[in-house]
Amino acid sequence: MLRGLPAIDKLLDHPDWGDDAHLPHSVRREASRAVVDAVRTAVLSGSLSEVPPLDELVRRARTSAQRTAGPKLVRVVNATGVILHTNLGRAPLAAGALDAIRTIAGGYTNLEMDLWSGKRDSRHGRLTDTFSRVIGCEEVVVANNCAAAVFLALSALAGGGAQVVVSRGELVEIGGSFRMPAIMEASGAKLHEVGATNRTHLRDYEAALDAGARIVMKVHRSNFAQVGFTKEVSIEELGALCSERGALLLHDLGMGVLDKAPGSTRGADGASESVRRSLDAGAQAVLFSGDKMLGGPQAGIIAGSSDVLTKIRKHPVMRLVRPGKLCLLALEATMRAWEMDPTGALLPAARMLSRDEDALRADAESLGARLARLHGVTAEVVPTASTPGGGSLPGMTLPSWGVAVTVEGLSATSTAAALREAEAPIVARIEDDRVLIDVRTLLAGDADAVVQALSA
Numbered sequence: 001m002l003r004g005l006p007a008i009d010k011l012l013d014h015p016d017w018g019d020d021a022h023l024p025h026s027v028r029r030e031a032s033r034a035v036v037d038a039v040r041t042a043v044l045s046g047s048l049s050e051v052p053p054l055d056e057l058v059r060r061a062r063t064s065a066q067r068t069a070g071p072k073l074v075r076v077v078n079a080t081g082v083i084l085h086t087n088l089g090r091a092p093l094a095a096g097a098l099d100a101i102r103t104i105a106g107g108y109t110n111l112e113m114d115l116w117s118g119k120r121d122s123r124h125g126r127l128t129d130t131f132s133r134v135i136g137c138e139e140v141v142v143a144n145n146c147a148a149a150v151f152l153a154l155s156a157l158a159g160g161g162a163q164v165v166v167s168r169g170e171l172v173e174i175g176g177s178f179r180m181p182a183i184m185e186a187s188g189a190k191l192h193e194v195g196a197t198n199r200t201h202l203r204d205y206e207a208a209l210d211a212g213a214r215i216v217m218k219v220h221r222s223n224f225a226q227v228g229f230t231k232e233v234s235i236e237e238l239g240a241l242c243s244e245r246g247a248l249l250l251h252d253l254g255m256g257v258l259d260k261a262p263g264s265t266r267g268a269d270g271a272s273e274s275v276r277r278s279l280d281a282g283a284q285a286v287l288f289s290g291d292k293m294l295g296g297p298q299a300g301i302i303a304g305s306s307d308v309l310t311k312i313r314k315h316p317v318m319r320l321v322r323p324g325k326l327c328l329l330a331l332e333a334t335m336r337a338w339e340m341d342p343t344g345a346l347l348p349a350a351r352m353l354s355r356d357e358d359a360l361r362a363d364a365e366s367l368g369a370r371l372a373r374l375h376g377v378t379a380e381v382v383p384t385a386s387t388p389g390g391g392s393l394p395g396m397t398l399p400s401w402g403v404a405v406t407v408e409g410l411s412a413t414s415t416a417a418a419l420r421e422a423e424a425p426i427v428a429r430i431e432d433d434r435v436l437i438d439v440r441t442l443l444a445g446d447a448d449a450v451v452q453a454l455s456a
């Protein structure tokens with residue numbers, strides 16, 4: 001059998017490489033060698049009864065070479081039902097944002113130029129008008145992401161070791177094991193923790209201000225919830241206190257729902273939380289992510305009053321975390337989409353969040369019927385629950401519909417793995433030992449990709 005193994009050159013010269021014959025020679029050679037080596041190992045261990053035909057070996061080498069030399073970031077179908085899946089790039093962009101990138105980013109843009117005077121100006125200023133119309137802020141500054149926005153704001157306002165008062169109930173660890181308190185301290189600010197894990201009272205903040213602190217920061221719990229014997233001070237109470245004492249109030253809102261848009265959470269008092277609410281309550285700076293409920297590109301937005309934002313904009317850290325033109329083009333278009341339709345109908349993530357259960361069920365039934373026709377595939381339409389994800393709206397689930405799939409002779413884990421390796425990779429959940437395709441997060445054309453992948 002070993003004598004039947006082809007020479008590497010036989011694989012390399014094979015016509016089946018097609019378009020991939022122009023992949024780097026070293027990559028094709030390495031892939032071909034690895035395929036032949038794997039077969040040799042299998043023969044020697046006795047686990048193979050015959051050497052696969054040459055075209056099969058070439059197919060394997062081609063797949064592996066494509067994987068090595070092809071693009072590493074590819075379009076993926078999100079069948080998980082998690083709308084803002086951080087590992088899958090969070091919010092899909094609105095059509096308007098894509099148009100802005102496509103029509104403008106291939107050329108030049110007035111990123112930092114005032115076209116009326118021809119003079120240099122700020123890349124942030126351009127977004128202020130749009131943002132202030134939608135959320136009523138005086139000014140806006142954009143950083144690379146919300147964590148960077150927190151770091152930037154505190155560097156500028158408290159970087160010299162000033163005290164920042166924060167509740168012990170709000171010391172959040174965000175994804176990737178990064179902790180907001182650590183990010184806040186990295187700015188040079190000194191955290192003045194108040195309250196207990198489950199209960200923080202207004203008098204705790206008062207005592208901190210009495211002791212000389214001048215900055216209060218409220219941090220949204222975003223990815224966890226507290227139930228039972230709890231107490232949290234609302235942004236309005238903090239706004240009133242800080243204004244009375246002449247202290248600065250910052251609100252890291254994380255998810256960033258603008259106004260009464262879909263997806264807003266309820267605060268301690270049961271009222272919806274939003275950027276506008278925090279601004280109205282007197283927060284001088286509200287910080288939120290661009291790619292969570294806002295539905296835009298990765299960005300950290302600081303919206304607030306001009307005097308505070310001027311300080312932030314002029315701080316050297318601003319230059320370290322400033323966004324590029326792709327981000328700003330997409331962000332402006334995202335805000336225009338909210339302005340044109342405050343229900344979020346122009347934003348894919350907001351649309352997914354508010355999708356009607358009957359429509360989801362109809363989609364699941366149509367997909368289920370197509371999958372059930374495939375040989376060796378069993379498909380059952382089942383009720384399920386989606387989640388907003390992205391570290392927002394903890395504990396909130398959305399009733400949804402999906403298709404539970406089993407493939408003859410394959411475990412759920414192997415089926416899920418095969419789907420991830422499909423030409424258009426599908427990422428799905430496993431529930432009750434079956435692969436579950438939640439239709440809520442499928443975009444146009446995704447159902448076809450699921451059918452194609454399972455049929456393959």
Ligand SMILES: *Cc1c(COP(=O)(O)O)cnc(C)c1O
Pocket residue numbers: 145146147148172174180219220221222223252253254255288289290299300390391392
């Ligand atoms: C998500 C989140 C962040 C981090 O935002 P990124 O844009 O991912 O950097 C910070 N604070 C809160 C409260 C969050 O929810």
